[in-house]
Amino acid sequence: MTCCFATLADVVALTGKEYTADEQARIEAILPLISDTLRIEAQKVGKDLDAMVNDSAAYASVAKLVTVDIVVRVLRQSQDGEPMTQESQGALGYTWSGTYAIPGGGIAAAIMRNDLKRLGLRRQQIGTVELWDGFTE
Helix, strand or coil, rough: CCCCCCHHHHHHHHHHHCHEEEEEEEEHHHHHHHHHHHHHHHHHHCCCCCHHHHHCHHHHHHHHHHHHHHHHHHHCCCCCCCEEEEEEECCCCCCCCEECCCCCCCCCHHHHHHHHHHHHCCCCCCCCCCCCCCCCC
């Protein structure tokens, strides 16, 4: 089992951004947390994420990409307050509304359903409902 599905060098290469020393330290700290959280999500559906990564180079690339996407999302979160993606204000009667980037914040909230779908850890469930139970002619 490897520690993380991506490294600091992967984050820098895939985002094309230079990070400050504080941001780099934060990235190094959250990479194992994100990877472990993804492992737990895989266990919930009966899959071994590490084995899947070791079995396929393509799957390892997808796991790396998903991890980097989550890191970027976590880094965008504000350290001072809740990050806003949209804000509008009014006047006179004063109206204000805003939409938060990740309600509740945190690393776990940064992992989205789409990330789990890309890793094959979430599938559409199909169920049936018997409409005429006991119907006879």
